[in-house]
Amino acid sequence: MKFPKIPMAAINRLSIYIRALEELEEQGIKVISSERLAKQCGVNPAQIRKDLAYFGEFGVRGVGYRIEDLIREIKEILGLDRTWNIAMIGVGNLGSALIRHGNFIKHGYVFAAAFDIDPHKIGKRLPNGLIIHHIDDLEKVVKECDIHIGVIATPASAAQSVANQLIIAGVNGILNFAPAQIQVPECCHVENVDFTIKLDSIAYHLSTSGT
Amino acid sequence: MKFPKIPMAAINRLSIYIRALEELEEQGIKVISSERLAKQCGVNPAQIRKDLAYFGEFGVRGVGYRIEDLIREIKEILGLDRTWNIAMIGVGNLGSALIRHGNFIKHGYVFAAAFDIDPHKIGKRLPNGLIIHHIDDLEKVVKECDIHIGVIATPASAAQSVANQLIIAGVNGILNFAPAQIQVPECCHVENVDFTIKLDSIAYHLSTSGT
DNA sequence: TTTGTAAAGTGAATTAAATCACATAAAGGG
DNA sequence: CCCTTTATGTGATTTAATTCACTTTACAAA
Numbered sequence: 001m002k003f004p005k006i007p008m009a010a011i012n013r014l015s016i017y018i019r020a021l022e023e024l025e026e027q028g029i030k031v032i033s034s035e036r037l038a039k040q041c042g043v044n045p046a047q048i049r050k051d052l053a054y055f056g057e058f059g060v061r062g063v064g065y066r067i068e069d070l071i072r073e074i075k076e077i078l079g080l081d082r083t084w085n086i087a088m089i090g091v092g093n094l095g096s097a098l099i100r101h102g103n104f105i106k107h108g109y110v111f112a113a114a115f116d117i118d119p120h121k122i123g124k125r126l127p128n129g130l131i132i133h134h135i136d137d138l139e140k141v142v143k144e145c146d147i148h149i150g151v152i153a154t155p156a157s158a159a160q161s162v163a164n165q166l167i168i169a170g171v172n173g174i175l176n177f178a179p180a181q182i183q184v185p186e187c188c189h190v191e192n193v194d195f196t197i198k199l200d201s202i203a204y205h206l207s208t209s210g211t
Numbered sequence: 212m213k214f215p216k217i218p219m220a221a222i223n224r225l226s227i228y229i230r231a232l233e234e235l236e237e238q239g240i241k242v243i244s245s246e247r248l249a250k251q252c253g254v255n256p257a258q259i260r261k262d263l264a265y266f267g268e269f270g271v272r273g274v275g276y277r278i279e280d281l282i283r284e285i286k287e288i289l290g291l292d293r294t295w296n297i298a299m300i301g302v303g304n305l306g307s308a309l310i311r312h313g314n315f316i317k318h319g320y321v322f323a324a325a326f327d328i329d330p331h332k333i334g335k336r337l338p339n340g341l342i343i344h345h346i347d348d349l350e351k352v353v354k355e356c357d358i359h360i361g362v363i364a365t366p367a368s369a370a371q372s373v374a375n376q377l378i379i380a381g382v383n384g385i386l387n388f389a390p391a392q393i394q395v396p397e398c399c400h401v402e403n404v405d406f407t408i409k410l411d412s413i414a415y416h417l418s419t420s421g422t
Numbered sequence: 423t424t425t426g427t428a429a430a431g432t433g434a435a436t437t438a439a440a441t442c443a444c445a446t447a448a449a450g451g452g
Numbered sequence: 453c454c455c456t457t458t459a460t461g462t463g464a465t466t467t468a469a470t471t472c473a474c475t476t477t478a479c480a481a482a
Binding site for chain 2: 425438440441443447448
């Protein structure tokens with residue numbers, strides 16, 4: 001295959017495929033066809049084949065995909081053949097809940113540091129043993145702990161300035177839970193998690209389909 | 212305009228527009244052009260006009276959009292000209308943090324009930340005064356409290372059965388934080404919030420752009 | 423070794439979404 | 453009252469994503 005630009009949607013689907021594949025692997029299944037996997041993921045079989053084809057040939061014609069191999073291949077594609085150290089900025093309700101949440105570590109994301117601006121919190125220890133640093137120590141700690149991704153769980157008003165500090169500290173990946181549009185340079189990749197937008201979408205559907 | 216099918220992406224952008232418009236309104240701005248709003252939201256001006264055109268004509272040619280009116284119109288489109296009672300299912304780390312999180316109420320979503328399955332939690336009161344019910348009382352409480360949307364914050368393993376119970380109880384909108392693919396009938400609308408997928412996307416970008 | 427079958431891989435076709443570019447309408451100034 | 457300016461609304465165009473449908477390849481059974 002040539003070098004087409006890869007749709008972002010395809011990348012996100014790879015994550016979905018991994019989730020499904022890992023579940024199938026736990027069930028002891030060794031090989032799966034694009035058709036069966038597609039059904040499990042709720043997508044079109046050709047889409048799976050095409051998504052994978054962007055990166056190589058991972059299947060066996062007439063047989064399907066060896067699940068163990070495919071998981072490994074997709075993880076390598078996504079850069080998940082390693083762990084990623086991440087930092088939480090904002091240790092409020094949401095921030096501390098996320099730190100305790102098991103899903104991050106399960107997928108190889110390790111909270112290696114936590115930051116806040118509240119003097120009462122600085123120096124305290126979180127249940128998992130992390131010390132809460134002042135946000136002004138961001139750059140130093142980011143270097144020390146080899147952190148590559150920042151998770152913003154501050155109020156909206158602080159989000160932009162935190163983002164700026166992260167970028168100065170050399171963090172190029174940001175997962176933003178604050179309900180604010182943050183501006184970053186080209187080199188930095190931001191993903192927003194705004195559940196109220198999702199709720200709005202639900203409200204729209206409920207309103208229009210006569211409920 | 213005729214009756215084309217409206218892209219889901221357009222619906223989601225309407226939420227983005229509202230966020231920006233409310234911020235502008237707070238700044239005392241009364242009128243805005245699609246061009247300025249587009250810049251603020253990071254989209255193309257024509258896109259804004261087209262998104263709005265799916266639903267009517269809300270602007271004034273040569274002038275722009277009256278912010279106050281446009282907010283009201285978009286809210287009406289999305290079904291946000293009211294409040295929505297929602298239920299939290301799963302009062303663990305994440306669930307209780309979300310309940311305390313101010314963003315829901317700010318956008319008109321009211322946690323009207325909370326459910327869990329842990330006997331130690333049933334009957335306890337949350338900081339905001341909500342009593343934690345047993346999941347088996349879902350149907351009864353949903354009716355009593357006029358709940359239309361369920362938020363699933365349980366472990367993945369419980370997500371599908373909770374979804375089933377929600378649907379039986381007559382809840383047709385689900386916001387799913389559990390990392391599991393849930394199957395629902397046509398009538399029900401599900402939105403998934405899976406931050407590990409977003410993280411995977413960040414990891415991919417960091418890996419490919421030489422970091 | 424041959425042959426039938428299953429399923430990946432992929433160019434072509436289709437469908438959907440985003441953008442352009444212009445016709446249209448409102449407001450203000452001369 | 454007309455002319456200029458400005459910015460909307462929208463058909464046409466372009467771009468992107470998805471799906472189809474066919475070709476290729478591996479395996480297994482005869």
